[in-house]
Amino acid sequence: MSEVSYVRTEMLPEREPPATTIGVIGWMRENLFSGWFNTALTIVSLTFVVMLLNAILPWIFSPTWYATSLGECRDILRGMGREGHYPGACWGVIRDRWVQLLFGFYPSELYWRPIMAFLLLGVALAPVLFSDRVPRKLLWFSAVYPFLFPWLLWGGPIWGPLMVIAGFVIGWFVYRAADKRAGGLAGIIAGVLAAVIWWLLVSGYVIDGVSAVLPIGIEAVQSRNFGGFMLSVTIGVVAIACSLPIGVVLALGRQSDLLIVKALCVGFIEFIRGVPLITLLFVASTLLNIFMPPGTNFDIILRVIIMATLFASAYMAEVIRGGLAALPQGQYEGADSLGLDYWQAQRLVIMPQALKISIPGIVSTFIGLFKDTTLVSIIGLLDPLGLSNSIRADAAWNGIVWEIYGFIALLFFAFCFAMSRYSMYLERKLNTGHH
Amino acid sequence: MATVSDPPKEAFRLSQLIYDTRYRSMTIQIVALIGFLVLIGWLISNTAQNLADLGKEPSFQFMGEAAGYDINQRLIDYNNQDSHLRAAFVGILNTLLVAVMGCATATILGVIIGVLRLSKNWLVGRLMTVYVEIFRNVPVLLWIVFIMAILIETLPAPRDFRGDDPVASMKLFDTVAITNRGVYIPDPLFGADAKDDKGAFLDEPVGWRVGLGDYPVGASRDNPSCERYYATEGPGAGEPAAGCGTFQISLDLLLALAVLIAGLYASHRIKRRADRIQNATGVRPVTWYLRLGVVILPFAITLWALGFYFAFPELRGFNFQGGTHMRNSLIALWLALSLYTAAFIAEIVRAGILAISHGQTEAASALGLRPKRIMNLVILPQALRVIIPPLISNYLNLTKNSSLAIAVGYMDITGTLMGITLNQTGRELETVLLGMLIYLTISLIISAVMNWYNNSVKLVER
Amino acid sequence: AGTLDDVKARGKLNCGVTTGLVGFAAPDANGEWHGFDVAVCRAMAAAILGDPKAVEFVPTTGKTRFTALASGEVDVLARNTTWTLSRDVDLKFTFVGVNYYDGQGFMVPKALGVSSAKELDGATVCIQTGTTTELNLADYFRKNNISYEPVPIETNAEGQQQYLAGACDTYTTDASGLAATRATFENPADHVVLPEIVSKEPLGPLVRHGDDEWGDVARWTLNALIAAEELGITSANVKEMASAAGNNPEINRLLGTEGNLGEMLGLSADWAVNAISAGGNYGEIFARNIGENTPIGLSRGLNAQWTDGGLLYSPPFR
């Protein structure tokens, strides 16, 4: 055995690594040129990127911002000596139509309303999405916002949304009263019934009466004036918001051990998820009126929103079911042992947690739905994609293709990319969650 | 010790329906069921009344009437005198065609991109990230019309191939023509298919290698198109003409496929034998050439014997003739769906591989396994369990998204049944419901496969 | 209540148009709709409500247009729709007249050297789906026993794009559409419209079956525009002519200075004055939207007054 005993008397200092492993050279060796295969890959990709940019950049840089027709663009480019198949982009069409692509036919003097609605959406979502940084008081605003949003967009007398709120309030009081006398389930049924009766039968007269006396309101805007990007966002936001409660109910139904309820929920969810959205939109455009009592007439955008809501609810139900499944059994038992009944347990203990876990999934569902709103162009709604056709039907811009598609793609990309990043951030936060 | 006396056996009280856990669930379910039935009844009665007002009796009779329109791409015989039902069937086949092609391509692309995204090469990794983000965050419909526009605008038109000094020329030794009407590729044909331009049969078949010809399923002697099929002599005797039978199966193709499958089976046996030898001796014999040969040789011989040849596309008249024509609409839809779905699959593949902890690779390399073996024996079997369920749900999405075919005029089931048929007959209720039913069936089949797979590969846990 | 009352109560006319077709209907940058079909709706709005701007335009596709009308979502459909028996009888609509006599034609590039549709054997044909053209085309080629390859497209803009890029050899649609499309080409002279007109395509506004009062309003508004041209009433002189009864009794009856035609229709006496002031008489509308001095440059052709050898022939206002 050799001399084993060894004591280091002075500690060695930290030294710089060999030059080839650090700095730009080290980084390139490590990340771009490690081995012949990687080197080849690097060269191929570089060539590809250069070729792509070479093809696209000259087209993009084209001084046609102020052109008023495609012909004028062509003249400008010809004047610069740029001819050929694709001499350059014709950006005039974007300058001419970008407002329309954003707002559709919404009256221009009322643009502040959708802008405000979407800005306030941010405020209303803040307490939900950034619960750790925003005061909880703001939740009140979040609760009112679902009524504010449609009012701002569609306008009309203030009494409409107020009466809807009144329905909830009435339902709540009836629930409280019936709950005391007859217990949870009966209370809920009575509450829901009271609210529905109020909305369907009573509120119409009340609105008419009150608005005759006190005509407070803002100018009404028909939903067929909605268009462009605003239409996409509106469909997406309304459908997701409305699908949330339906999704919760469906998810609970699917989780329950009541066979018939479960079968109904599973049937609905699987049906909706099994057919393409476009067929549901066909239903909206051709069949929904047939299903309704004779004489009812929703306009097409409302019908689309209804179908989009049903569509989103099925996906939402699955997302929430995931959230429910992630909760430990002990939470249910804890609530049971304290004597909370089923609905109290759901409302106070289970749902707050399950929904929080589900937020990233909800955001993803929203992104998916939002992208899918472009499908409404197929049934003739003028979302950005539908508008692109109308714009091309204008004699001045007949023949334009890439500029509009590019602009629309950019809008969608910016929006969806931001949201997907946010949802990833949420997921990380949930994974490392503090409490 | 105090005792509680037994309460008297109680009779059934109405309140038990609500408060007794035994009956309560029944009550809720029956209320739900009644509510559901009332809703359905309400919808049906509304529908009936509305239809009566419009004077439209729900009926599927129109499906038997002549469709009157033409479909450019069809996998089975079809002309404008065929029924709407057959047109719908052509549509279903087209849907399935693009779905299958899309799933295959999306998987291949997705796996490559997903793996490249994990590459140590910074540039490649970044490029793939850009790809994934761009494709996921832009609506698929936009991609479809975008790619269609690219195909139409940037590829040469057939007229560019014309003239003494054509602008464009065919690719791959004049066998493939890429035009903005689609791509023409060589068409694999058998001896029996040799016909002249007009589709008439050549008097002199190509020697003895004439193949077996087609078999018309559902042919009958009453059908005038089948005259030649039942004839025993004359040119093309025994050959069914178009329109004979519900559909026709190429016997040559069937035989060739059978031989191919047999070859694959033999190759599988060889692999099994190699496994056995390895188990016995530890050394795995080299068998790839055997396995390749046993697949390819018999297949090639069969093809030769059946008079297999390629029909090359050729510019004649307005268009290229001969060869298989993959139309723009198909290509655009196929590419867009594949590229879009590939972005999602890439993420799934990446996540699947990342889900396998680094420790697994380390442990395997510490045992002396080579990287390729580690991939095959350790990483992939585990990653596949993570990857396949979401993969299949992406297949489902792709299939559903194929209904956007309508945006580029690809005649799938949405284009035929829920498109032109709906429009020409005004039967919204019947066509849309039937269309939904078809999609639902396809989806349910796919998800049944998914569930079966999920259950069969669950990792065993404590 | 009848549609007329509904419209009056609503204060707006709901009018179904295309999602965009050059010359016939398209929104401009301000969201205002313009075009030949649009003008009919504006005239109707003016006649009924006195305000040509009181129209809501509902863009429809080939697929959704009939449902929109049948379900009551629109009051009138002015979307270059061909009048056919089955649409009238089976789909239960009433065509109130013809505002454009059209026929399906073919456009080909000059370079192709084709001079007749019969030479199109084996050609690739771009065709809008969901229209009668699809069936006409199939019939025509079958009748002449020649083959073709249809390329279905959804909108005119797409058709134009495919045709220009050479993805189809010929583009077929109504001749008006062809001319309109050709007019916006960079080099219109490089393309010809073939002489064959393979079908009759009388295009006109339509309403639902069963509400004849409303059908009358639509029918006679259209007729008023046509008659106005025949009688020499223009947007420039209509005010003056309506200010006092003139010596042409028909003009007087039309402009409400004599008789009670407006009342019979359930409209005000000056309904026709309003309709004509909205965008002028038929000839003015034609000239402004699709006529020879517009980029589209259609000649009147069949759509000239009967007095000029055309087919436009308004029943008398009496």
Next chain:
Amino acid sequence: MSELAMGREVDRSKMTVSDEVAVEITNMNKWFGTFHVLRDINLTVQRGERIVIAGPSGSGKSTLIRCINALEEHQQGRIVVDGTVLSSDLKNIDKIRSEVGMVFQHFNLFPHLTILENCTLAPIWVRKTPKREAEETAMHFLEKVKIPEQADKYPGQLSGGQQQRVAIARSLCMRPRIMLFDEPTSALDPEMIKEVLDTMIQLAEEGMTMLCVTHEMGFARQVANRVIFMDQGQIVEQNEPEEFFNNPQSERTKLFLSQILGH
């Protein structure tokens, strides 16, 4: 097993057993599917009694006490809690649950609510106590379990021992007449076991009726007035703690005790 609770003298003065019956179980049977978990259980608990249930894993201890507050349904036999017969009638179940507190092995606090909210949730919604009053009660019990200062924190921010004490306080806020404990200390680190056991002892000293599944034999010796030994779904032996530990009758009990006290 840990004998950590032995630190102080236990004051048995208030730990009197009254004549009233708190829980009475007669011929109770329960099956999970075809598996017979509880067989002919007969058990009477007087008000003020402190019962410790012990037995090997899987012997049905948890199932037994979960039957008492209807977390599990039993299929045969009778359970009477505080004069109320446990039937499938929801009202009875509600009544019993608000009379019976339960503490779990894994605390089962609600992570999205603060400690105070955890404690006031049930009083407010089930007992319909005004919020102010519920909060006062909650603070009282939090002081009793010695963590009033944590009231505004979330469960995730507390140690295991603290969480379990909150769980006890939460149950007490409903002012239950019977407390059930299901291995309240077995998910805890040794240092924390003591603080929880102390709290339980304190509760016992105040005369609470307790049924406690635990392997803390020190606690059983000090506090219990009966130890019940279960095996294979049956009550095999029950006795006073002294007798039970020093002079077990059944073979199985002896084996179990030797294992559990052996090292």
Next chain:
Amino acid sequence: MSELAMGREVDRSKMTVSDEVAVEITNMNKWFGTFHVLRDINLTVQRGERIVIAGPSGSGKSTLIRCINALEEHQQGRIVVDGTVLSSDLKNIDKIRSEVGMVFQHFNLFPHLTILENCTLAPIWVRKTPKREAEETAMHFLEKVKIPEQADKYPGQLSGGQQQRVAIARSLCMRPRIMLFDEPTSALDPEMIKEVLDTMIQLAEEGMTMLCVTHEMGFARQVANRVIFMDQGQIVEQNEPEEFFNNPQSERTKLFLSQILGH
């Protein structure tokens, strides 16, 4: 730290050290980016030696032994394992890896393979052993680690201690000449530590050359013939266990030992 391995007398009869060199590390340096993890390491291990490496967290212990079987690349210096110089030559790396077994803190068994398949995978694919033979070897080693009856189960069905023993068996199936252990017991519950340490002692008794990163000082005392103390990427002190524990030289060693044995 747990001294659970102390249960039995260790038989040192076979634990002889030969003259042959098993591992020789000369002036080895390694950086992670610009961070200097290993600094001028010099270490010679004789065949049959059992070396325990200790040191504070982050001192580079894991990195050092991972360099020995090329799981990490070193940038300067020479490592010779069993006569083979560790270079970037793939063949050498393969050779070394099949001579050197490694056991990880987190077992890293392959969850999709049964225990038996885990053990036969490498012998079949790397050593080209016939399957039958590989399985026999595997069963032999599984018996040695005392879990032959689990051969057909999946890793997920085993307890941590069992899994770690399987991991040891899996390494042994390659019949390595040197074994590396990286904190093999630190992810285990106390009861399980003992069974794993027992297995390792048994291995040592049979004369296996071992390098073991561990904080089980009882094990070090009983089995090791050298303890190496590392700090900040350097070998600060090495000595025989008796000397090392009773008479540490360097200040850092003393501090470390006081912390680790302090309670």
